[in-house]
Amino acid sequence: MNWNVLRLLYIHEMKMLVRGRRTVVMALVLPAVIMPLMLYAQKYSVNRRERLLAGTTYRYAVTGPQADRLRILIHQTQQNLDGIPDAEVEKLRQFKLVEVRVPNPTESLKRGEIEFYLETMTGADTDKLPKETAQRRPNLFRNSTAPGRLPGVPLVNIVYSEDRDASDNGHDRVMALLRLARQRDSQLALVDHGFPGDPKELFLSDDINIATRSQVTGSMVGRLITLFLVMMMFTGGAVASMDIISGEKERGTLETLLTTAAGRSEIVVAKQLAITSVGLVITLIQGLNFLLYIKLKVISLPKDFDLQLPTGMAMTLLLLFIPLAATIASVLLMISAYAKSYKESQMYFFPVYLLSLIPSLASLMPGLSLRSAIAFVPLANVSVAAHEIMVGRPDAPMIAVTFAVMTCTAAYLMRASARMLTREELIIPAHFEAAEFLGGPALFQKRVLRWFALMWVVTFAVATNVPALATLRRQLIFNEIFVMFGAVVLMIGIYRLNVKEVLSLKPVKPAVWLAILFSIPSGYLTAIGVFRIVNVFIPAPQQLLERFSAEIIPKGMPTWELLLYISVLPAICEELAFRGILLSGLRRKLPPVALVIGIGLIFGLFHVTLYRIAPTAALGMILTVIAIMTGSVFPGMLLHAGNNALGVVAGDWFRPDILLWTHYAAAAAIFALSLWIIYRNRTPLLLR
Amino acid sequence: MNEPVVVRNLRKTFYDEGRGEIKAVDAVNFDCREGEIFGLLGANGAGKTTTLRMLSTILTPTSGTATIMGHDVVSSPQGVRKNLGFYSATTALYPRLTTRETIDFFARINQYPADLVPERVEHLINRFGLTKYADARIEKLSSGMKQKVSIARTIAHNPSILIFDEPTVGLDVLNALDVQESISELRSEGKTIIFSTHIMSEAERLCDRIAIIHAGQILACDTLAGLRQSTQQHYLEDIFVLYVKAGQATI
Numbered sequence: 020m021n022w023n024v025l026r027l028l029y030i031h032e033m034k035m036l037v038r039g040r041r042t043v044v045m046a047l048v049l050p051a052v053i054m055p056l057m058l059y060a061q062k063y064s065v066n067r068r069e070r071l072l073a074g075t076t077y078r079y080a081v082t083g084p085q086a087d088r089l090r091i092l093i094h095q096t097q098q099n100l101d102g103i104p105d106a107e108v109e110k111l112r113q114f115k116l117v118e119v120r121v122p123n124p125t126e127s128l129k130r131g132e133i134e135f136y137l138e139t140m141t142g143a144d145t146d147k148l149p150k151e152t153a154q155r156r157p158n159l160f161r162n163s164t165a166p167g168r169l170p171g172v173p174l175v176n177i178v179y180s181e182d183r184d185a186s187d188n189g190h191d192r193v194m195a196l197l198r199l200a201r202q203r204d205s206q207l208a209l210v211d212h213g214f215p216g217d218p219k220e221l222f223l224s225d226d227i228n229i230a231t232r233s234q235v236t237g238s239m240v241g242r243l244i245t246l247f248l249v250m251m252m253f254t255g256g257a258v259a260s261m262d263i264i265s266g267e268k269e270r271g272t273l274e275t276l277l278t279t280a281a282g283r284s285e286i287v288v289a290k291q292l293a294i295t296s297v298g299l300v301i302t303l304i305q306g307l308n309f310l311l312y313i314k315l316k317v318i319s320l321p322k323d324f325d326l327q328l329p330t331g332m333a334m335t336l337l338l339l340f341i342p343l344a345a346t347i348a349s350v351l352l353m354i355s356a357y358a359k360s361y362k363e364s365q366m367y368f369f370p371v372y373l374l375s376l377i378p379s380l381a382s383l384m385p386g387l388s389l390r391s392a393i394a395f396v397p398l399a400n401v402s403v404a405a406h407e408i409m410v411g412r413p414d415a416p417m418i419a420v421t422f423a424v425m426t427c428t429a430a431y432l433m434r435a436s437a438r439m440l441t442r443e444e445l446i447i448p449a450h451f452e453a454a455e456f457l458g459g460p461a462l463f464q465k466r467v468l469r470w471f472a473l474m475w476v477v478t479f480a481v482a483t484n485v486p487a488l489a490t491l492r493r494q495l496i497f498n499e500i501f502v503m504f505g506a507v508v509l510m511i512g513i514y515r516l517n518v519k520e521v522l523s524l525k526p527v528k529p530a531v532w533l534a535i536l537f538s539i540p541s542g543y544l545t546a547i548g549v550f551r552i553v554n555v556f557i558p559a560p561q562q563l564l565e566r567f568s569a570e571i572i573p574k575g576m577p578t579w580e581l582l583l584y585i586s587v588l589p590a591i592c593e594e595l596a597f598r599g600i601l602l603s604g605l606r607r608k609l610p611p612v613a614l615v616i617g618i619g620l621i622f623g624l625f626h627v628t629l630y631r632i633a634p635t636a637a638l639g640m641i642l643t644v645i646a647i648m649t650g651s652v653f654p655g656m657l658l659h660a661g662n663n664a665l666g667v668v669a670g671d672w673f674r675p676d677i678l679l680w681t682h683y684a685a686a687a688a689i690f691a692l693s694l695w696i697i698y699r700n701r702t703p704l705l706l707r
Numbered sequence: 708m709n710e711p712v713v714v715r716n717l718r719k720t721f722y723d724e725g726r727g728e729i730k731a732v733d734a735v736n737f738d739c740r741e742g743e744i745f746g747l748l749g750a751n752g753a754g755k756t757t758t759l760r761m762l763s764t765i766l767t768p769t770s771g772t773a774t775i776m777g778h779d780v781v782s783s784p785q786g787v788r789k790n791l792g793f794y795s796a797t798t799a800l801y802p803r804l805t806t807r808e809t810i811d812f813f814a815r816i817n818q819y820p821a822d823l824v825p826e827r828v829e830h831l832i833n834r835f836g837l838t839k840y841a842d843a844r845i846e847k848l849s850s851g852m853k854q855k856v857s858i859a860r861t862i863a864h865n866p867s868i869l870i871f872d873e874p875t876v877g878l879d880v881l882n883a884l885d886v887q888e889s890i891s892e893l894r895s896e897g898k899t900i901i902f903s904t905h906i907m908s909e910a911e912r913l914c915d916r917i918a919i920i921h922a923g924q925i926l927a928c929d930t931l932a933g934l935r936q937s938t939q940q941h942y943l944e945d946i947f948v949l950y951v952k953a954g955q956a957t958i
Contacts, residue, residue, distance in 0.1 A: 039803060271798060277765050
């Protein structure tokens, strides 16, 4: 890395950004101006509405046989507004009511002559109402402690029109007033009937909170701070990033820059630093904006808000937020490098932004600790770590892991961006995409990932929203036959694919079969050993694991049926889908290592439960390696079926308490030997 | 192997999802001698730009080698770019920089000695008659002026090798002649120039040697006199057509 060149490029990038009117207006001026304008406008309109509604005299009518009693109740309650919270009292004190005598209250309400009317009914009349109506109509009893309306209890209906502000507001206030009136009425009734003592003071309740105010505040702020930063960095850095590579491609200056003596890595690092700088400056501006509004009381803080940020805590947070900012800048840079134009870059930004917000919400998930697999999930780990730091319970080793994961992620993304600048189709925009016109296998390679995204969405949308498919049997039939196998058949049909070629339906050498047979128990045992080692560092909650295995292997199902649904069916359908059609679609697009990792991860994501993603992704990677080495989908099918079958039947054979480390070591050696045999007898799949 | 530019068996293959494997450049060989203008003459899509992009290290060759002043384009790309000025119709200027800033930036980024940069910038501004526009932003300049600034930025770091990839595309006659004149002047200063074009008259007027390229392959490479002698044709256009037809028959 030539630091002089890097410095020169960084200054150059910043100069270009600052001189770009579009960039300055969109990235700096608009966010700085719009936020206060929006807040002031909102505060102004809320205040004005409050004042307007407070100054309104609400016209209403009362009908029915209990009208007089209700008038007296309302009057008496208005005269004596004690025993309710202060804010409510103030609102009710300002509540000005005037009764209007109208012949037809419903018509008057429709014409806006009154804001609402109160319709009273005697208990006997209410009893005659259809049951459903009687239960639905009396909103007044909504907060009653009684489970339902008792016979003989009269009814007061507030008839109003929610689409009109004054009517809606009047309804809220009169409802509060009537609730108070009812409470007083019940208390009087209790005392009249000889209830000893004050009915309001049956017992005292109090609470003692051992968390300090600063811990409570830290918990609240810690849950949201990462989300806030991610949002600010993304929106702030987006305009700069789009201009910085996509804009350069559009203007033709990228090619000029690439022919200079500056290296690709220097160019990418300078651009990344520029995006990070702009993102941080905008985040700082927005942060100061918020502080200013809090000071000016435009934004009101919760009662007991007490944010303590000692130097150590602030430095630890900074340690995590720097790689976080670098990662976001790298993501933005990748979007910009991948897009062929400014417009295309804008198109990619929004989905990536939304996807990035999901891991940032990890700290909102109850019970999630950094000492778990979450430490290895970029963004989510910072979110959880920030929360733990801000409540004063930092986990130093896991914070170090988080820092390392984030730094590696940022570095990997930067490297990927630099590589993109060597790809002809990304540097020099093509005029048209031939595949779009030709369709067939060429288009299949472009669309295969979209198909899998759709399959993923369908699988989980159905699993979470269709109760009829909640049982294991139905869910597996739906996922494996309809989603996996169905999608494979559809893709083959739509893109006119050669079935044998695209699904790698090819025989393999006998030695491979033998190696696979050895690899089934040895691989299974090795996986248990690896899990035990990982569990030492990142312990998985035992209860959770037991619950998962109970969910996966339901009780009472015959073994043959379990083997059919858990072993045979997934092995056939998933191998055809992942190691067949997906591998075939991606093999020319990705280098072998990326192919193995990518297909493994996609396979893992289809087993969405957090503790299943990593092991299934690892299994997916091994199956992909075998499919690439053998050029066939069949050996993977056998290994997949065997592995799942052992999961069903071998629970008692491989109990951790009877296994020694020597067993695991022997199993790992046999597994490695099996893979070596497969490698020696390889008939590889044709890749790029 | 002491020639400033040496190209051996250079190939570039693209994989297009629609058309399959495309050999954009197919086993190209040529040398450029010091102080000459070497012309690459070919129709659109012949492989001229891909060849020159590999020489300027924008693209990585699929196979084969190319060296610029002894630096290999794959193993020493920065060494190549330090000794190279690359100009093409698609290499634009930064619209938000001034003329002076542009030349200054490209001199420094190409690691021209920092203490000599101001002097070099003033020299180039005077040489191309840009004094009046030295502090005007590029976006405000006419296309003729932009061409001059483009050539100035190409030679800002005083490289030994210059590549001009179809430099007159889209220019009017007068501006095109200006560019040709500048290229001639650079040859007289001892620069080695690779000049690609599909315009026969330009090749005839400027090039010391001409390589006829078609479908990614060099079909002939000689001086204009040598080409005339081997084909018994006088006009370059006829010579070109003869070689391309013969090449098509072979391919």
